[in-house]
Amino acid sequence: MDINCWIRTSFIILFLTTLSIPVAGHADIYAGQIDTNFGTGGIVDVHIPLNHNDERHDREDVRVFDVKQDVNGNFFITGIVAHGNRGGPLWSWNTAYLAKLTPMGGLDATFGNGGVVYLQEHDANQGEHPRMAIQSNGKIIVAYGVSGENNGLGFMRLARYNSNGQRDETFLGEEALSDSIWQSLEDSPRNGQLVISRIDDILALNDDKVAILTDGRIFQLNENGSLDNAFGEGGYAFLNMDASSDGRIIPFEANGVGKILVL
Structure with missing residues (x-):
């Protein structure tokens, strides 16, 4: 069980990741108290839906790498979903995702597919350490x-999304x-993309x-x-x-x- 903490101007966001459900807490950085107006008593459970229907994928772990808040108070979360297969390696591949939460902590259903978009076109790609900017x-x-891909070498991809989750x-x-x-x-060059670690x-x-x-x-x-x-x-x-x-x-x-x- 991992706890990741991001400090912003006037609040702290805590993401407690366990299996496939990150848990977010919202607190006033000055008072040190949980903001009970956020979610339920200051806590919201965020479920990242699966992006496949293959019954073999029976193990998943959602990980958060970056959190941003826009001028309207919405939260954007990006990270990876680590997939595992029965009888295979613990984590077979990673899929990068981008999710949008309302100011009160619920998934914004107007964004992407139920509040989430997956950044990769197929599962063969391994999404690694996504970061974002608004x-x-x-x-x-x-x-x-x-x-x-590319004989195991890594490379970077960039994408821009509109506020409704559509790729720009x-x-x-x-x-x-x-x-x-x-x-x-x-x-x-590796297929026209920048090789990075x-x-x-x-x-x-x-x-x-x-x-x-x-x-x-x-x-x-x-x-x-x-x-x-x-x-x-x-x-x-x-x-x-x-x-x-x-x-x-x-x-x-x-x-x-x-x-x-x-x-």
């Missing part, structure tokens, strides 16, 4: 790693990671540009997902730190002027 227009950008086809997403990046980074965080800037931190690099995209060539060297910058360390890199926007502080 732009000023209310659209949600999700970045997540994929493994289990105007966002370039993974296509923004062009061959020019590969040549600059002296990497080899992890995603540390994703940040929506004031002008709705997007900064992505991964493996000691910052990539900056324009609002539509194209590379911002004015940033760093053709849209990316290296961080002068050990990208292989276990410490998570956490960015945030400093002083409201579009600068990025990395911890």
